[in-house]
Amino acid sequence: MTLPRFLRLALLLGSMLVLAGLIPAAFASAYNARPKLVVVIVIDQFRGDYLERYRDQFGDGGFRVFLDRGAYFSDCNYDYANTRTAPGHATLFTGSYTSGHGIMANEWWDPQKKKRVTSVEDDTTKLVGVAKPAQAELGRGTPGRGASPHNLLTDTLGDELKLATGGKARVFAVSLKDRAAVLPAGYSGDGAYWIDPKSGDWITSTFYRSDLPEWARNFNTSHRAQKYLNREWKDSDGNILGSTAPRNGKDGTPASFYEVVGSTPFANDYEFEFVKELVLYEKLGAGSATDLLIVSLSANDILGHGVGPDSPQMHGMALELDKSLAEFFNFLGRQIGMANVWMALSADHGIAPLPDFAKTLRLPAANLDTKAVHEHINSLLSKKYGRKADYLRDLDYPLAWLNEEAFAGKKEADAEADAGAAMMQAGLAGYFTKSQVARGEVPATEMGRRYSNSYSPEGGWYVIGIPNPFQVGSGKGTNHETPFSYDTHVPLAFYGLAFQPGLYRTHAEPVDLAVTLASLLGINAPAKATGRVLIEALQPPHRPSSAPSGAPATAPLGMSPAPAPGGIQ
16 A cells, blocks of 8 residues: 555654664764763773773673673773873863873972972862861861862863853762862863762862752761661672771771772762762753763772782672662663763773782882882982982872972972982982973883873972882882883773774773764864874764655664663663
């Protein structure tokens, strides 16, 4: 039977509308809320090899969403040397390295204030939501002082999204750590939330708002943090891997929520509990423009420094996080529909092997006594100048901050060169001075480029030492602080209709994340971005073509049907 012409046209129009909904790159943009929500998950200290190491033990709905149904880049490395939390988060969301965004460390020496300052502390702001007496993060910074991205020398992906949509897009970032929420949220974020380390309550800064929203106040007053105390963390065999029983810290006072719960998988569960309420009460994914949600998970890092990447605890942490991610993805599917969500996964840095473990494999590993190294450098400089003084203000191994006053009469470049030579005598493999890098006087090598990318005008006079592989700047445990692969190698993966699923072994860098998402959303990349669009992992652009009269619409060749709104496909 021949259908009436108007009915054939109606069917054709309906088919084309369905088809258009399956086209990710050619027509999707932030301006029309396609996708409705972009979620970026950053796992603090999640080394790039973990995904392959534990792949066969992951369930279907967590990491394997990226591994089996996403675009996964197995060779993603930071191309700089200062592999720390604050620089890593700034890099991911500005699409540039420290030489572009200016964040060189978690903390640095401020020659004007004559003290260390954190990467995000801001004298002009105050904390919001913290119980009195106000607590500074982990005792650093000034109690009660708030935080902002004022040290960033460029904007972020979220800032560009806000600019492009006239503020209609909403941008939120959440982490246990202030720097891991503030730097990703950028200047124009609608909210950045982190915890008061002592109580576990969620707080923010007056930079973002003068008071917590009602839903966040209710979350805190319902004492959600308390239910994560006095719990045992066990592996699948019933072995106890950790406990959240209250205990005293090193100074004899009660340990904080950050210390007790932060190093267990319960910290991730607590953070996701807060994030889900944010999605619901802020109505993310329900506006006229694409929204951005950044979730930075800190527990991996809090634990990893003590036990190292090869321990049963880190193995257990990865498996528990896999379950938490699966539950969160299911929540997004129920709330927004996964056909309306794009996701990205990465990390801010890796981690060195525990030296005690590496030495069992005859690797030249060591834990260094940085206090002794600091004293040795001062002693060498005192002999050189014939005058005893504290020539180093601080040594955040392998980064040395110089005491400009002690080098009286010396030019900055000469003082830094002398300090660098002393650092080599004290056991470091080499060095780059701030003056060298600022003038571009670095060798045209991969290592030279990594140190050039680590430059910042902040911090007064300083020298960046080149450590020896597998030697970490802490007396026990392990750390991340080098240009070596165990610190630079991180995962990079994407999921959503815009991406062509598969394993990609082409080289990628964390700076590519913001640039790729910006391109797909049809907005500008951050101002100083240097990354590339990862075109090999994108679905080819398709345009609807005229289908024969009465013919059913099908997805373009090579594209899978849209994931069902109720969950992960």
